[in-house]
Amino acid sequence: MKMDRRHYCRLFLCDGKMEKYEPILKRLEKTAREYTNIAPENGQFLSILIRAIQAQHVLEVGTSNGYSAIWIASALKQAGGQLITLESDRKRAAEAQAHLNEAGLANIVEIRVGNAIEEIPRCEPTFDLVFLDAKKNEYLRYLELVLPKIRSGGIIVADDTVTMRNEMLDYVDFVFNTPLLNSVDIPLDDGIILSYKAE
Numbered sequence: 001m002k003m004d005r006r007h008y009c010r011l012f013l014c015d016g017k018m019e020k021y022e023p024i025l026k027r028l029e030k031t032a033r034e035y036t037n038i039a040p041e042n043g044q045f046l047s048i049l050i051r052a053i054q055a056q057h058v059l060e061v062g063t064s065n066g067y068s069a070i071w072i073a074s075a076l077k078q079a080g081g082q083l084i085t086l087e088s089d090r091k092r093a094a095e096a097q098a099h100l101n102e103a104g105l106a107n108i109v110e111i112r113v114g115n116a117i118e119e120i121p122r123c124e125p126t127f128d129l130v131f132l133d134a135k136k137n138e139y140l141r142y143l144e145l146v147l148p149k150i151r152s153g154g155i156i157v158a159d160d161t162v163t164m165r166n167e168m169l170d171y172v173d174f175v176f177n178t179p180l181l182n183s184v185d186i187p188l189d190d191g192i193i194l195s196y197k198a199e
Contacts, residue, residue, distance in 0.1 A: 162191025
């Protein structure tokens with residue numbers, strides 16, 4: 001289900017708090033395919049979720065050039081929250097840092113460079129929301145490592161769950177069959193699975 005770009009623009013511009021990030025987001029959208037960034041509507045979806053659950057601590061697995069981190073951090077900024085984002089590619093992490101500096105959001109984002117499977121156990125906060133957008137065949141391992149660190153009532157969002165589903169079948173099977181999570185497929189852009197950690 002693709003969102004009409006004109007509709008997206010109307011939603012975007014109606015949010016006065018997001019207007020100042022529009023120039024950099026629009027610029028990064030021009031290289032979205034090269035950096036495998038999420039679609040603008042997915043960014044807005046994450047932003048709405050973060051505000052709705054009043055998230056304070058968010059973990060992102062897969063920073064790329066920082067496009068999604070800008071969406072996440074801009075929503076967290078209003079509540080004084082913090083984002084930890086993990087990226088294995090040092091060059092992309094540096095690009096993301098530059099973009100977050102430009103957006104004025106660097107003070108609430110910590111970029112950690114390294115293998116997510118090694119870095120997740122080192123994360124200390126209890127997370128309100130986790131966004132998975134890295135190696136699809138490692139989604140289940142990411143989830144197994146981070147699940148104890150997600151608060152009851154917290155949310156996990158996994159990206160590319162339609163277009164790359166065959167690479168994460170073990171993850172899909174787990175989230176739809178464990179009593180720990182309530183999960184739903186959402187056909188937004190390349191697909192997402194939203195999972196709620198039960199009380």
